[in-house]
Amino acid sequence: MSKLKNDTFIRALLRQPTAYTPVWLMRQAGRYLPEYNQTRARAGNFLALCKNPDLATEVTLQPLARYPLDAAIVFSDILTIPDAMGLGLYFAEGEGPRFERPLREEWEIRDLTAPDPADHLRYVLDTVSQVRRALADSVPLIGFSGSPFTLACYMIEGRGSSDFASVKKMLYQRPDLLHRILSVNAEAVVAYLNAQIEAGAQAIMMFDTWGGMLSNTAYQEFSLAYMRKIIAGLTRERSGIRIPNIVFTKGGGGWLESIAAIGCDAVGLDWTIDIGAARSRVGNSVALQGNLDPAILLSSPETIASEAAAILSSYGKGSGHVFNLGHGISQHTPPEHVTALIAAVRTGSIQYH
């Protein structure tokens, strides 16, 4: 394995000393960038872009060309696994993800199997390899997946929802069926993430977008337990180099201690929680990633700088903080506001290291 020119992100995840607080942004390759929209137009649509390794590599690198980010994240979608299972992922224009064939019948759930990533998810692995080559060890590359529960939400409901009533109904009426889906999903996610590591991903992030809508006990049983299994199954080192991982449950601020205890290296925070308070709660067990409200990027460079400074100050001295948003960047973000944010983090964080 070659040596990273900038390993600040990896070091922060492992709570090793760094010169400043590293920063990357969830959905950093996205619609707020005009160059992204151009490439997407060439691809035809979002999913075609995901499935085209050349173009996916191109958009992965676009934010790195504009901004001094400390990590790249492979351009893909959190729902590639159920698509590879045959559920038929598609995106209605201006709407969220949908599945053509959501799980409706018990036999469909019984028949569900984890896809071989080398087969149906080849396009993601190819993108990972291409991006790694293109990055030439400048900054690390993050691979990712949706969490088993979040995948299940879309697989059952067939689309986004304000309350995922079908999912919850299954959870409370037929927990055996939901556990069956989650087991297959967990097996699939481990294989998928390890294949991304094999292809060159240097850090891993798991997005649990919908775990936060569960009750405390349901979250532990139906989301966190499966993420724990995945963390246990992940390749932790490649050629002697650690592959750190990040677990992010949106709306999971109440469960930080238990998330931190599943064996992950870092916990992602949404913007509703004070990062200093979060740090007190998890102690030195994990690094923390977050947590600027993405809406702040719609304001002004001055406000962005002061809000970023407040987060850096709240986290305080020492390593273990990866600066990020608390959710994906909004498509309405002026690109120059991202410039302001990253400059504020870079210069404002030196005093804490």
Place this chain on the structure above:
Amino acid sequence: MSKLKNDTFIRALLRQPTAYTPVWLMRQAGRYLPEYNQTRARAGNFLALCKNPDLATEVTLQPLARYPLDAAIVFSDILTIPDAMGLGLYFAEGEGPRFERPLREEWEIRDLTAPDPADHLRYVLDTVSQVRRALADSVPLIGFSGSPFTLACYMIEGRGSSDFASVKKMLYQRPDLLHRILSVNAEAVVAYLNAQIEAGAQAIMMFDTWGGMLSNTAYQEFSLAYMRKIIAGLTRERSGIRIPNIVFTKGGGGWLESIAAIGCDAVGLDWTIDIGAARSRVGNSVALQGNLDPAILLSSPETIASEAAAILSSYGKGSGHVFNLGHGISQHTPPEHVTALIAAVRTGSIQYH
């Protein structure tokens, strides 16, 4: 003042001993009840129903006729105040609330004034009086309002939203304008809730539906500070009888200690937080209301009973718990499942008192 035949709800809010844990359900007069749908059809639509004291009284009482609930809540909407300000509340069929004239211009915000409840909100006060008469002191009647921040969300955005981007943009770019709206709203809410108390409301609840989407510091400044002002301005006693109040921020589990410290009698909990953990955090400072996931009511009577028992057990011994859902009841709830829930709470809670 006459004496309540069943004051269990009031006593629990004041953390006085009770024989069992009282229960009512947010949105208990709603679309899951066929008799409600019949009355609504007679009114024409939801808003016409709210504005007709005779029919609003009728639907307020419907769940009480079916179930041994320990409180009634006046049938109304959280957005009556901005409607009375002239913003033109309406409901598109199958969608959430909207305003015909959301706040767009600075002069509109400068011109905003708190409506006189005796004038434009007369219909709510009339409903309160009528319901009080009809209840004949069987159980207490709850009056309510949206929180200043939640009202502002709809007043600015004009409708519900997944991220309330316009509201957040104003919050970070023109906090002075948002504070202006919130000040007027707070003044209006105090006058409105005190008028409901004057008309006969025996407890008060404030719904902060959207405060939970704010960062910790923004929540304190833009939502909680105004709720504190309202609590300070509420009539606390009428004819020597305490009028307890409940503050509910959906998604506010991370801020329980600070909510409990604004001087309210009780804090509402959504379903994501363990009520026993919440009780440990707030100690004996306030009562707690909640917090069954409304999705559980879609399952089976057996699951409903066991999940209700788990909440009662988690809260544990002693007074100070009002059983409720963690959010409004779903329209898809079978009415007999509510019967099962209330029976489970009534019989299952005696051992804790």
